[in-house]
Amino acid sequence: xxxxxxxxxxxxxxxxxxxxxxxxxxxxxxxxxxxxxxxxxxxxxxxxxxxxxxxxxxxxxxxxxxxxxxxxxxxxxxxxxxxxxxxxxxxxxxxxxxxxxxxxxxxxxxxxxxxxxxxxxxxxxxxxx
Amino acid sequence: xxxxxxxxxxxxxxxxxxxxxxxxxxxxxxxxxxxxxxxxxxxxxxxxxxxxxxxxxxxxxxxxxxxxxxxxxxxxxxxxxxxxxxxxxxxxxxxxxxxxxxxxxxxxxxxxxxxxxxxxxxxxxxxxxxxxxxxxxxxxxxxxxxxxxxxxxxxxxxxxxxxx
Numbered sequence: 001x002x003x004x005x006x007x008x009x010x011x012x013x014x015x016x017x018x019x020x021x022x023x024x025x026x027x028x029x030x031x032x033x034x035x036x037x038x039x040x041x042x043x044x045x046x047x048x049x050x051x052x053x054x055x056x057x058x059x060x061x062x063x064x065x066x067x068x069x070x071x072x073x074x075x076x077x078x079x080x081x082x083x084x085x086x087x088x089x090x091x092x093x094x095x096x097x098x099x100x101x102x103x104x105x106x107x108x109x110x111x112x113x114x115x116x117x118x119x120x121x122x123x124x125x126x127x128x129x
Numbered sequence: 130x131x132x133x134x135x136x137x138x139x140x141x142x143x144x145x146x147x148x149x150x151x152x153x154x155x156x157x158x159x160x161x162x163x164x165x166x167x168x169x170x171x172x173x174x175x176x177x178x179x180x181x182x183x184x185x186x187x188x189x190x191x192x193x194x195x196x197x198x199x200x201x202x203x204x205x206x207x208x209x210x211x212x213x214x215x216x217x218x219x220x221x222x223x224x225x226x227x228x229x230x231x232x233x234x235x236x237x238x239x240x241x242x243x244x245x246x247x248x249x250x251x252x253x254x255x256x257x258x259x260x261x262x263x264x265x266x267x268x269x270x271x272x273x274x275x276x277x278x279x280x281x282x283x284x285x286x287x288x289x290x291x292x293x
Binding site for chain 2: 026027028029032033034035036037038039040059061062063067069074095097098099100104105106109110111112123124
């Protein structure tokens with residue numbers, strides 16, 4: 001019985017470690033440092049989770065078509081340290097500076113963003129290489 | 130008459146030679162392999178989400194008339210160009226999907242490189258302007274880079290490279 005419990009514990013640990021590693025990837029593996037981009041749009045959804053919060057932002061293209069972008073940001077703790085709260089986001093207009101995903105999807109990694117009306121700002125100062 | 134022509138020709142050639150030597154002596158030399166020194170660079174240059182992307186390594190070859198730069202970074206595709214130092218526009222060899230032109234001039238002890246990068250994105254076509262000011266001091270190269278994009282305020286960051 002003890003062996004079964006130990007095996008189950010180890011398996012669960014490995015499973016969650018895998019999920020965590022998949023979510024906390026390096027910048028250079030996922031994003032294209034040669035493609036900086038600035039976006040302006042409205043936040044329609046907020047994923048307030050570790051290790052990265054995700055903003056979902058509707059951005060209107062020059063041709064009028066609206067594209068929903070996924071914006072990877074720092075985690076909630078870092079955002080809160082910079083004065084941002086979960087309830088600040090949905091419905092707010094935002095300007096994002098970041099880098100495009102390598103896979104060509106509407107996904108960016110935010111190096112900074114500004115909530116237009118409240119003027120609340122996030123600047124990434126993560127030191128992790 | 131012929132003697133005067135020959136003498137004038139020699140004089141002119143000597144003058145051009147002296148000017149070339151003078152330029153060669155005063156022009157800064159950026160040649161070499163340079164590696165980014167994270168400790169000496171702006172905080173927003175390093176880490177997972179840089180404000181402005183700087184290459185991890187620069188390979189530079191310089192002659193009196195041009196300068197070749199190959200910029201490489203971890204898991205990022207290299208960008209290279211041979212710039213004419215007279216400031217004429219050249220095509221930058223950028224990764225697939227990116228079009229880039231640039232020009233370089235020596236301004237006193239600085240090298241100034243300006244470039245315009247274009248690429249498509251799900252938000253339409255993107256155009257980004259860069260200006261780099263290079264300063265070399267012995268085995269240390271400082272690059273100050275400004276990124277400007279439509280609808281955005283320009284941002285500037287500084288990176289320091291050590292000579293290998």
